[in-house]
Structure formats: structure tokens, C-alpha cells
Amino acid sequence: MNTENDFRRLMGRLRLRHLALLDLLGKDPNVGRAAKTMHMAQPTASKLLREIEDIFETVLFTRNRRGLTPTPAGKVLARRASILLAEIQATHTELRSALNGGTGHLRLGVFPVGVTEVLPQLYAALQNKWPGLTIEIEEAVETRLLDQLSEGKIDCILGRIVMENLTPDLRHEALYNEPTVIVCSTRHPLLAANAQERVQILRNTHWMLPARHGAVYNMVASKLAALGIKAPQVEVETTSVFVTIELLNHTTLLSILPKKVALAYAELNKVALAPQGDLESNYPVGIMYRAEALSNPIINLVLETVRAMSGSIAADHPPA
Structure with missing residues (x-):
């Protein structure tokens, strides 16, 4: 699929339940369990998978005695389906916020090290620059939050930047070193x-x-x-x-x-x-986000804000 007409055909045929099935099979490549989660019969789920492969004109999963194995194309689509569903959920949350008078919604992950200093300053600045913005905060360890970031379930992360844990789809900016x-x-x-x-x-x-x-x-x-x-x-x-x-x-x-x-x-x-x-630490505290998130004005404001904060915070954290 490499032409505008192909994309239009895709938009006319692809449904949310197709994305839901891809997301489930990406996490657990078993049609039976996916069918149960989606409250449908296994033959229906199998038919749905054949529809998806027909839409994209390629094999997404190979069948074997143990179940399914994703092809390279299957892995790509399963990952993208997860991100698209997370964005749809975020859109629903932001819409509900707007209906209640809100002006935007930020899903922020924080490692413990980012809570005490960066988070209060960032919150105060965002409330001043974007009145009505609601912020959903999740605190957890790095691997869990980085997985959620790659899956589109959160918008950005404040915490220690560990380069070996960052996947190619993620970007980062260092702010300061925290002893x-x-x-x-x-x-x-x-x-x-x-x-x-x-x-x-x-x-x-x-x-x-x-x-x-x-x-x-x-x-x-x-x-x-x-x-x-x-x-x-x-x-x-x-x-x-x-x-x-x-x-x-x-x-x-x-x-x-x-x-x-x-x-x-x-x-x-x-x-x-x-x-x-x-x-001793080689892990600076900073912000991590998905590359495509730069199209989101809220993320651009977050980046602009933390960049403005970084000088004063770094001055309070001189090298040991």
C-alpha cells in the first residue's frame, strides 16, 4: 500500500474492532483468548483477523500448533494499533474534560526522582500558561512507564534518563543531575x-x-x-x-x-x-516523549516550560 488511493481504501474499511484485535494479538498472539476478551466467538475473531490481513494485503500472523507468530508487518501493526487506541482513549478523556470546562488534558508519567522538584514547578507553570488544563499523573518505575510511553498510554515522562532503556521511537532532553x-x-x-x-x-x-x-x-x-x-x-x-x-x-x-x-x-x-x-550516577533527570508527540501543542508547551526551568534547577544541582 503506497498510494493515496490505497490509504483512502484503508480508511474506508478499517474499523476500531480491527485495531482492538491487533492490539490484543500483539500482547498475546492467541485468537481464542483475544476472542474471549472481545466477547466474541473464536471463529468470529479468526474471520476478523482475515479481514485485517485482506485490508493490508499481507500476512500479519503465521499459524502453527502453538498459536500465532507475528510477522514483521504484524509486529508493526500491533504496535501502531496499541498507540492509536491509546490516542482514541486520550481523545475521549480530553473531550470529557472539555465538556466540563477543561481546555486540554496531559497524561504525565513521573519517576520518583522527578516528583519533588520538577513536578511542582511544571504544574504551576502549566496552570499559568494553559488555564483549564487537566493533568493525569502516574508514578512508577522506569520500565513500566517507558512501555506505556511507547504504547501511547502517557504523553511524556519526567525522570532519570537511562539511554539503554530508550527505544528508537522515543526522544529525550536532559535537565540536571540529581545526586x-x-x-x-x-x-x-x-x-x-x-x-x-x-x-x-x-x-x-x-x-x-x-x-x-x-x-x-x-x-x-x-x-x-x-x-x-x-x-x-x-x-x-x-x-x-x-x-x-x-x-x-x-x-x-x-x-x-x-x-x-x-x-x-x-x-x-x-x-x-x-x-x-x-x-555515582550517569543518569541525568530529564523529560522523555514520543517523536510524533511534537504535533501536540500541550507537549510543545511542556518542553518549552521545562527548558525554561532547566537553568535554575541545574544551578541548584551543581556537579558533585
């Missing part, structure tokens, strides 16, 4: 230990981290490796600063926080910064 430190209870034995004792405590203590993989985990693992200690034993996974603070105060777990956040809670005697607990 990260190890934190613990104000009564943790680590605080009174000498250098040799600290190594032994670090070797035996369990950790509370956002995930058992990713940027933060790698930072902690590198710190421990430099001391001859194996990878951190993660006992609790959480992205919540509140949960982190509360659990630290009732356990001997160790965790991490952005240094400015840690210092603020340390002044309140809620946490303590571990001795020699600064973590």
Missing part, C-alpha cells in the same frame, strides 16, 4: 560503625528500592561492588517516599533518596544519611 544517597533509620547501627564494620553491615543488610533492576538498582549495585559486596538483596519494592520513610523508621532496611529530599527529611529527624553513602 542520590543511601538513607537509613536514625537508629541504624550503620551510623555508629567504623569503616570495616560498615562493610559488614552493608553485606548483611536488606534493601528497599523501587525495583530489582533499573537505574537506581544499578547505582546501588555499583556502590556495593566497589566494596567487594554482591548485588543488593532487595526485600521491599516501592516508589513511594512516604512508605520508604515509614519503613526505614521501623526496620533496619536501607534505601535511597534524592539528596535534597534526604537532607530535608534528615532535618526533621525522619531519616539519616548513611556515612560514605553518596552514589
